[in-house]
Amino acid sequence: MIVEILWYVIFSFLAIGFISAFIRLAKGPHLPDRIISLDLISIMAIGFFVAYAVLYDQSSFLDVSIILAIITFLGTVAFAYYLERRV
Amino acid sequence: MAEYIILGIFLLGSFLVLVAGIGLLRMPDLFLRMSATAKAGTLGTGLMVLGAAIYFNEFAIYTRAIALIAFLFVTAPVAAHMLGRAAYFDGVPLWKGTIQDDLRGHYKVTTHSLEEEIVPEKDQPHVEDEADGFEINE
Numbered sequence: 001m002i003v004e005i006l007w008y009v010i011f012s013f014l015a016i017g018f019i020s021a022f023i024r025l026a027k028g029p030h031l032p033d034r035i036i037s038l039d040l041i042s043i044m045a046i047g048f049f050v051a052y053a054v055l056y057d058q059s060s061f062l063d064v065s066i067i068l069a070i071i072t073f074l075g076t077v078a079f080a081y082y083l084e085r086r087v
Numbered sequence: 088m089a090e091y092i093i094l095g096i097f098l099l100g101s102f103l104v105l106v107a108g109i110g111l112l113r114m115p116d117l118f119l120r121m122s123a124t125a126k127a128g129t130l131g132t133g134l135m136v137l138g139a140a141i142y143f144n145e146f147a148i149y150t151r152a153i154a155l156i157a158f159l160f161v162t163a164p165v166a167a168h169m170l171g172r173a174a175y176f177d178g179v180p181l182w183k184g185t186i187q188d189d190l191r192g193h194y195k196v197t198t199h200s201l202e203e204e205i206v207p208e209k210d211q212p213h214v215e216d217e218a219d220g221f222e223i224n225e
Contacts, residue, residue, distance in 0.1 A: 020111060
């Protein structure tokens with residue numbers, strides 16, 4: 001019982017983090033704000049996949065998070081490169 | 088017993104991710120936001136991956152988890168540094184409570200290089216005046 005409640009707490013923490021990152025993505029006064037919020041959203045998605053892997057006992061979700069980590073890094077570096085060449 | 092250790096690690100990790108999200112939403116300028124997300128977000132996700140490795144307790148999963156943690160911890164600072172540098176060139180305004188900016192006037196926009204002496208005004212990044220939504224209490 002207590003374990004179930006603690007899992008609810010873990011997922012609600014992640015969900016509130018997601019929501020605040022999405023608010024910053026919508027609001028963000030400048031382009032770099034939006035880029036860092038996208039970066040944080042995909043890092044949070046890695047955490048979400050890992051939590052799902054433990055909750056449903058499916059270890060193959062970890063492979064998805066490795067791929068997502070690589071894509072996130074490349075995406076952020078590409079955005080930074082674009083931003084620096086723009087000025 | 089091991090189940091509660093895993094739950095504790097997951098709780099700590101998800102709390103750090105929550106802190107990163109709130110910091111991204113509430114911090115007053117880009118560089119403070121970046122410091123919240125790059126540190127707290129990476130540490131929180133790394134802790135959750137560690138908890139998953141302890142839960143599955145297999146050699147293959149430990150290998151993947153160590154690879155994932157090492158990759159996250161190497162790439163997150165690199166990405167944050169590149170983005171911060173690009174944003175400084177782009178002229179993102181600093182928070183009005185900033186008391187020291189050692190880079191002011193030292194970046195040359197035309198060559199994208201860091202000069203030792205102050206570069207002329209026309210070569211400096213064009214920093215906008217304080218934008219909207221820059222108060223802490225909006």
